[in-house]
Amino acid sequence: MTNTPATSSAPKLSAVWLIPLLALLIGAWLMYSNIAGKGPVITLMMENAEGIxxxxxxxxxxxxxVGLVESVRLSDDLTHTLLSVQMQAGTERMLLEDTQFWIVKPRVDREGISGLSTVLSGAYIELLPGTDGRPPRAYSVNDSPPPQLTGDGLFLTLVSDVGSSVDTGDPVNYRNLRVGRVVDTQFDPAEKVFRHQLFIEEPYDVLVTQTSRFWEVSGMGFKLGAEGFEAQIGSLETLVGGGVSFAVPDPNMSLGPPAEDGDTFTLYPDEEAARRALYSQTLDYVLMIEGSVRGLRPGAPVEYRGVRVGTVETVAWGFGYEGPSSMQQDPVPVLIRLEPQRQAQRTEVPMSRWETEIAAMVDGGLRASLETGSLLTGALIVTLDFYTGVAPATLEQTYRSVPVFPTVDGSGISKIEDQISTLLTTLNNLPFNELANNLNQNLETMASVAQQLDTLVANPALHSLPQEAGNSLIALQEVLDSWRGDENGAAFRELxxxxxxxxxxxxxxxxxLDTLNERPNALIFQDSAAPDPQPRAQHP
Structure with a gap:
């Protein structure tokens, strides 16, 4: 019998091992998903970590x-805080050099109330994706949103002097219609001016032209000048924080070409200053005022027969620049500026023609004078008009290279002051001492008469006079009564x-009496005889 070798079967993998293998695969997948779902870790810098x-x-x-703050710590120099933020996957394209961050929390400012949703949820950090550059090592977080630099509309720059109250967030209005915002305000210390960046929304950007002028709006303003009392009340938004308004202040001026993105304009303090800035072509003259110029202010109107044709530019222009002695000898110079564009109703004016015609009008009697513009304020204005019988004058005389415009005495406040001064001088010259002495003598005489009258009234005889008069009246009444009562008496019968x-x-x-009335001579002559009878014939 032969022996056959025994065959052994290969070991089989138990199904139990499938469970840990499956768990390993799941864990690897979760790890991969977690790593793949995370973006870069960035660092943010803040002044303080309030609300973070x-x-x-x-x-x-x-x-x-798009991200979550993982840790908050102080910087090494303890001057600011550092935030470590885990960004989500796919945010790398947002994190460029011009990416901006700011904190969003409840805020009340000129733009209104914002961030109310963070009252319950807490503050968060807003990200504005960048468009260019390489990402820096750390980003700064601002306390407020950055100015709006993109959008559909027009971006302009306004330049204003120190003292302007315009700030970021103020509204920009076109005749009380809000059309934009002030998106940024910066101060230039080198030139000592403010630069305001404006954003005009579409479709209102077409309202801005090269002839447009911008001025500040304070919400509520009061002006008391030569033209009387003027009040300006803006919208509720401008009452709270002010703003900027623009338009072409003079409707007679052409609008000009449209403004382009990035154009620079000047910000004027009020509408009148903006209107005057429209008139670039002007004629300057000097008035030599002999009397006082009190009440005349820069900006006062220059009028021709009630129509404004210019503006008072400077009062006491160069007065006394040659020394104190010149102030005593020379009149007060006033610089005025005629603005032909006010009447020409166009942008360009032939200035040579205006100069020639004004010189001819001066030769024909055109003169300037100071007149009262407002009795309430005492403000003066300059008026131009033709006068007859005045001395001949021309524009050949100059003062500091500016033609001198001939003047005449007006009827301003100075004239009233002179009249009051003359009246006071007359009153001072009155003989008040003599009048007072005469008045004292008259008073003494009246006192003596009053004393004599008191003595007369105190006389007892005067007191008995009414009683005696009454007794006489009673006696007379008794006599009359006796006459009326004695109807059967002798006296009554005789009467x-x-x-x-x-x-x-x-x-x-x-x-x-009737006869004498008809014939006054009846006592001398008798009545006329009867007429002779007419003879008549006898008939047989």
Whole structure:
């Protein structure tokens, strides 16, 4: 019998090992998913970490979370805080050199109330994706949103002097219609000016032209000048924080070509200053005022028969520049500026023609004078008009290389002051001492008369006079009563008989009186004889 070798079967893999293998694969997948789902880790710098909580504060863009603050620590020099932020996958393209971050939290400013949603959820960091450059080692986080530098509209730059109240977030209005915002305000210490960046939204950007002028709006303003009292009240938004307004202040001026993106304009303090800036072609003259110029202010109007044709530029222009003695000898120079564009209603004006015609008008009697513009404020204005009988004058005389415009005495406040001064001088010259002495003598005489009158009133005889007069009246009344009561007495009968005889005599004399009335000569001549009878024939 042969022996056959025994065959052994190969060991089989138990199904138990499938469980740990599956767990290993799942773990590897989860690890890969976790690593693949994470983006870069960036560092943010802040002045302080107010409202920031590690593991809770999110980084968002357009209200979508793209990162989470993992840790908060101080910098090595202890001057600021450093935030370590884990960004999500796919955010690398957002993190460039011009990427900006700012903190979003409840805020009340000129633009209104913002960030109310963070009252319950807490503050978060907003990200504005960049467009160019390589990512830096760390980003700075601002306290407020950056200025809007992109969008559909027009970006302009305004330049203003120190003292401007315009700030970031202020509205930009076109005749009380909000059309944009001030997106940035920077101060240039080298030139000592403010530079404001404006954004005008579409479709209002077409309203801005090269002739447009910008001025500050304070919300509420009051002006008391030569033209009277003027009040300006803007919108509620400008009442709170002010703003900027623009337009072509003079409707007679052409609009000009449209403004282009990035153009620079000047920001004027008020609308009148912006309107005057439109008139680039001007004629300067000097008025030599002999009297006082009190009440005349720069900016006062120059009018021709009530129509404004210019502006007072400087009062006491170069007055006394030659020394104190010149202030006593020379009149007060006033620089005025005629603005032909106000009347020409166009941008370009033939200045040579205006100069020639004004010189001819001066030769024909055109003169300047100071007149009262407002009795309430005492402000003066300069008026131009034609006068007859004035001395001949030309524009050949100059003062500091500027033609001198001839003047005449006006009827301004100075004239009223002179009249008041003359009246006071007349009052001072009155003989008040003599008038006072005469008044004292008259008062003494009146006192003496009053004393004599008191003595007369105190006389007892004067007191008995009314009683005696009353007794006399009573006696007279008794006599009259006795006459009326004694109807059957002798006196009454005698009086009645006399009256009857008088009546009879009057009745008898009445015909005689009538005859005398008709023929006054009746007492001398008798009545005319009767006419002779006419003879008549006897008939058989």
């Amino acid at each position: 909580t590690a593991g809770k504060t999110a980084v968002k863009t357009r209200n979508v979370q 009645q008989t006399t009256l009857q005889k008088l009546n009879q005599m009057i009745d008898r004399a009445t015909p005689v």
